[in-house]
Amino acid sequence: MNPSGHVAVVTGGGSGLGEATARALAAKGAKVALFDVGLERAQKVAEEIGGIAVKCDVSNGEAGEAAFREVTEKLGVPRILINCAGIAIALKTIGKDGVHSLDAYRKVIEVNLIGTFNMIRLMADGAQHLDPLESGERGVIVNTASVAAYDGQIGQIAYASSKGGVVGMTLPAARDLSRSGIRVCTIAPGIFMTPMLAGLPEDAQKSLGQQVPFPPRLGQPAEYGALAVHIVENEMLNGETIRLDGAIRMAPK
Secondary structure: OOOOOOEEEEEOOOOHHHHHHHHHHHHOOOEEEEEEOOHHHHHHHHHHHOOEEEEOOOOOHHHHHHHHHHHHHHOOOOOEEEEOOOOOOOEOOEEOOEEOOHHHHHHHHHHHHHHHHHHHHHHHHHHOOOOOOOOOOOEEEEEEOOOHHHHOOOOEHHHHHHHHHHHHHHHHHHHHHHHHOEEEEEEEEOOEOOHHHHOOOHHHHHHHHOOOOOOOOOEOHHHHHHHHHHHHHOOOOOOOEEEEOOOOOOOOO
């Protein structure tokens, strides 16, 4: 699908991977809506790319429905969805401070896994009624997992669980939505220069980057955005999770 002229929703669009993807889609001519709980930053990005910002807690059903209604009213029904919204915590199953908080575990699952599914179901519900493009395609969904889905480290039990779920839903979602002409893929990034890592000292950033076999550096959000756009454009990519990690395989810690 050529993104030009089509409506795209990017969750977590106010920063990091989401921001880079929103900018990449806008550069291709897409009409972009940025979903984020932090509306101020999302609005700034939206103004710069000629899109709109919508406040949305992706894990909340009613909030998601309201956000998609707003996009439809202002831009049209989305054909493209890029799920970048997510959170991470660092807690061991049993740590020095005691047992892992069940509420903390649940929160990560709700945002990263349930939130991803919530956005998928709502986007697909609208896109299934769109007129098909020449090839029969009606929409494209790109989710964000992580190499932690495969190489979860010590203290990543909640995060790895949530991202493993995103990987696991990719193929059945693609199969479910195939009759509607909607493709589903997932990107599993390695260590990327997100706002969290950008706050680390330069030496710490360099040390993390050197763990990557090649190129020995942190990934750039624009590289994620470029792959997301390619998935949108490449019709044969469907039902697959792609590692974007410079060949890193994470050690236990």
